Amino acid sequence: MTALPTVRCCAPLAGDTLADGDALELEKLFKALADRHRLKIVNRLLAAGEDAVCVCDFEDLLGLKQPTVSYHLKLLRDAGLVEREKRGSYAYFTLAPGALQRVGELLGAPGAAASR
C-alpha cells in the first residue's frame, strides 16, 4: 500500500528561498548518498540494471558484516533510493526507478533525460 512515490522529494535547489522543510528532505536524500559503502551499493545496483542483488552479495563487495549491510540498505530504502523484493528467504534489491536522475535534476542539471 502506502504507494509512496519513491522520491517525490523536494524543491529544486535552484529555486526560490529554500523552506526549512524542503531543506530537511534534501538533507535526508544527500545523507543517504554521503557514505562510501552506500555509494558502492548504488554503483553495484546501477551496474546490475534490471537484475536484483541480494544482501549476501554486498557483504563480499563491502567487506562488512551482515547486520551492517542491512543497516545501510535500510537507510537507502528509507530515502527512497532503492527497493526491496523478498523472494523466498532472500531479499533482492534494485534501484528505485529514476531516483538518481531526480536527485541530479534537483541540482540544476536541466531537463536532462526528462524526455517526458
Add this chain to the structure above:
Amino acid sequence: MTALPTVRCCAPLAGDTLADGDALELEKLFKALADRHRLKIVNRLLAAGEDAVCVCDFEDLLGLKQPTVSYHLKLLRDAGLVEREKRGSYAYFTLAPGALQRVGELLGAPGAAASR
C-alpha cells in the same frame, strides 16, 4: 601543490565498479551537501548568482552564530563547491562555477548541460 581543480572529482556513479578512492571522493562531495544549513547556503548562493554574499548575511539566514557559519562555509569550500573572495575585512562567497552541475552529472543525468 595539490592545485586541485575545484571539483574534478570522481568516477561517475554509473560507471564500472567504483574504486575505493572514487567512493571516498564522492562521499566527501555528498557529505558537504548533506546538511540543511549548507543546503540553504548553496540555495542562497544560487539565488545570488554573480553577486557575492558575506558571512554576516548567512548568520541571519541560518540563525547560527558566526563561528558555526564559518565552519559550514569551510566545509563547502573544502569540497570545492564554493569559493571565497576577501574584500577589505569582509569575505564574500560565490558558488564554484559548474560545481553543482558536475555533481548532477555524476548521478547519471546524462549529457544534460554538457553541451561542451
Add this chain to the structure above:
DNA sequence: CACGGCCATCGAAGTCTGTCGATATACTAC
C-alpha cells in the same frame, strides 16, 4: 596608533553515525 568590526581557528560539550555480536523472525528442506 588605538579602536572597533569582520572573520577564522581552537577547545569543549552534546548529539548523531557506523559497526558488530547476539538475538529474533521467516522461509526451505528433510
Add this chain to the structure above:
DNA sequence: GTAGTATATCGACAGACTTCGATGGCCGTG
C-alpha cells in the same frame, strides 16, 4: 517438527559531526 540458512532488529561502543564561547589576526577609521 527439526535443522539450517537468509535477513532484520537490538544494544553497546567508538568515532565523527555540529555548535558555540573565547581568542587572535586583519583591515578600515578616526
